[in-house]
Amino acid sequence: MEITFLGTGAGLPSKERNVTAIALSMLQELNEVWLFDCGEATQHQLLHTTIKPGKINKLFITHMHGDHIYGLPGFLSSRSFQAGTDRPLTIYGPEGIREFIQSALKLSYTRLTYPLTIIEIKEGLLLETEAIKVYTKKLAHGVPSYGFRIVEKDKPGELLVEKLKSNGIRPGPIYGEIKDNPSVTLEDGTIIDRHDFIGHPKKGRTISILGDTKYQAAHKEFVNNSDLFIHEATFAADKETLAADYFHSTNTQAAQLALDANCKQLILTHISSRYRLQEMDQFLEEAKQVFSNTFVAKDLSVFQL
Amino acid sequence: MEITFLGTGAGLPSKERNVTAIALSMLQELNEVWLFDCGEATQHQLLHTTIKPGKINKLFITHMHGDHIYGLPGFLSSRSFQAGTDRPLTIYGPEGIREFIQSALKLSYTRLTYPLTIIEIKEGLLLETEAIKVYTKKLAHGVPSYGFRIVEKDKPGELLVEKLKSNGIRPGPIYGEIKDNPSVTLEDGTIIDRHDFIGHPKKGRTISILGDTKYQAAHKEFVNNSDLFIHEATFAADKETLAADYFHSTNTQAAQLALDANCKQLILTHISSRYRLQEMDQFLEEAKQVFSNTFVAKDLSVFQL
Ligand SMILES: [Zn+2]
Ligand SMILES: [Zn+2]
Numbered sequence: 001m002e003i004t005f006l007g008t009g010a011g012l013p014s015k016e017r018n019v020t021a022i023a024l025s026m027l028q029e030l031n032e033v034w035l036f037d038c039g040e041a042t043q044h045q046l047l048h049t050t051i052k053p054g055k056i057n058k059l060f061i062t063h064m065h066g067d068h069i070y071g072l073p074g075f076l077s078s079r080s081f082q083a084g085t086d087r088p089l090t091i092y093g094p095e096g097i098r099e100f101i102q103s104a105l106k107l108s109y110t111r112l113t114y115p116l117t118i119i120e121i122k123e124g125l126l127l128e129t130e131a132i133k134v135y136t137k138k139l140a141h142g143v144p145s146y147g148f149r150i151v152e153k154d155k156p157g158e159l160l161v162e163k164l165k166s167n168g169i170r171p172g173p174i175y176g177e178i179k180d181n182p183s184v185t186l187e188d189g190t191i192i193d194r195h196d197f198i199g200h201p202k203k204g205r206t207i208s209i210l211g212d213t214k215y216q217a218a219h220k221e222f223v224n225n226s227d228l229f230i231h232e233a234t235f236a237a238d239k240e241t242l243a244a245d246y247f248h249s250t251n252t253q254a255a256q257l258a259l260d261a262n263c264k265q266l267i268l269t270h271i272s273s274r275y276r277l278q279e280m281d282q283f284l285e286e287a288k289q290v291f292s293n294t295f296v297a298k299d300l301s302v303f304q305l
Numbered sequence: 306m307e308i309t310f311l312g313t314g315a316g317l318p319s320k321e322r323n324v325t326a327i328a329l330s331m332l333q334e335l336n337e338v339w340l341f342d343c344g345e346a347t348q349h350q351l352l353h354t355t356i357k358p359g360k361i362n363k364l365f366i367t368h369m370h371g372d373h374i375y376g377l378p379g380f381l382s383s384r385s386f387q388a389g390t391d392r393p394l395t396i397y398g399p400e401g402i403r404e405f406i407q408s409a410l411k412l413s414y415t416r417l418t419y420p421l422t423i424i425e426i427k428e429g430l431l432l433e434t435e436a437i438k439v440y441t442k443k444l445a446h447g448v449p450s451y452g453f454r455i456v457e458k459d460k461p462g463e464l465l466v467e468k469l470k471s472n473g474i475r476p477g478p479i480y481g482e483i484k485d486n487p488s489v490t491l492e493d494g495t496i497i498d499r500h501d502f503i504g505h506p507k508k509g510r511t512i513s514i515l516g517d518t519k520y521q522a523a524h525k526e527f528v529n530n531s532d533l534f535i536h537e538a539t540f541a542a543d544k545e546t547l548a549a550d551y552f553h554s555t556n557t558q559a560a561q562l563a564l565d566a567n568c569k570q571l572i573l574t575h576i577s578s579r580y581r582l583q584e585m586d587q588f589l590e591e592a593k594q595v596f597s598n599t600f601v602a603k604d605l606s607v608f609q610l
Pocket of ligand 1: 020270
């Protein structure tokens, strides 16, 4: 998995940071890329990455503030030129997302070439596939704002081929049978217990992404044990009151949540333009005092997981 | 007057050209800046100029295609942070522009701090002030698309102060009276004819801006005698059929119109991303063969008039 921060600013674009969008590439795992939020000029930011708009097949909107959605009509329209007709896209977002998209496309005479599904979200289990589950939770942002918890399912272990061979079982269809059944009886009557010939299951990873929100200790349960936790940090530590007034969080509040929720890694984004890039060392240091495995995203930062 | 090309591409943004927006600064003349079209990321392009969003008080939309309007919600929202409450903005655009703006602002919970007026336009005289007139004309683009002809009114000549002085008339309120009246009788009975003490009137300039359109010889009358003529040139000379099929024009068609309409200067914009910047010499040369005083705009090009 690879996470690309397309925009890491808050509210307004600046020369240093665009407004919010995060791409989660799961090309190896699922051959899919998911996008979280789509602020204005997200399609422009994508031009500076290797991500193909047609590969993005799911788009999650945390909330309806302009700095998180105004790039949608342009992204959707331009995707028609790159995705052809056979690459459906599903958008998950708060109430109003359907009207916003349909109004913009209709009034601009835009016909998409690909099937678009729009799903207005509620709290709970949002989607489940063979490989992954996504949960949502309402945050505290004045308007409906959702967090996303993406849980990769555990994968069964690999067949221990060398061990099978050294037990005299040669490669063939029998390998598939052993993998698929708790026990298999060979032609010679030997009973093979799968358990003895399968490695450890591969633990799925968990990524939690909280969009704009005031700090709430109660968010701890939702992001518990995340391998990667992405949280907004509009303000620095000394601006807790201001942050609360504007339904936003500070760097140290995000770090506290990462610590309390036993997360492995924290990435801060959605940084106010009052903080210039050259001030980020101090901004990061404040958070690290609370939770040491913290990073601050820049535009076009890429993290591997 | 100063014209800044904020975006000069067609349809899709590329790394070289953003989608369409043109700023006409008349700070010395009117203390106003007008914007023509507002493609996605126009507010981002403005960050690279000295133009203050709060100074933009009129915004003209040529047509409702996404590459000309998707930057509107972001521009309007961000302008609230810079313009305060006392800088009204008027938007002139085709039918649908009101619904597009109101839907985007409402669904993103955006309240503007300044008064916004939206006027859906028809052909004819669009607005007239003491200093300027703006006319519109429907072009040929498949969807309603308008051209704008901006006509600066002639300004009366300056008072010939030195001549007045050498005729023994000393500076004072009398100068204003002489300027404002065809003739004035001095205290000593002398009759002063304004005509003798006023310089030549200053001829107003005319700028014509045609948004997306197929070439039409009939557009000649509308742009006649323009000091500056801005025309789209999506394609090069060899793509006339393609251009017509897509309701667009070629570089040489635009040049032909400039020639036929007796314009003084032509600037080409809205260039397809199939043409890279390094190919622009040839692109320009083709147009110059037809109309020599032609320029091709790049993003952030500034022209003085
Ligand atoms: Zn935000
Ligand atoms: Zn266009």
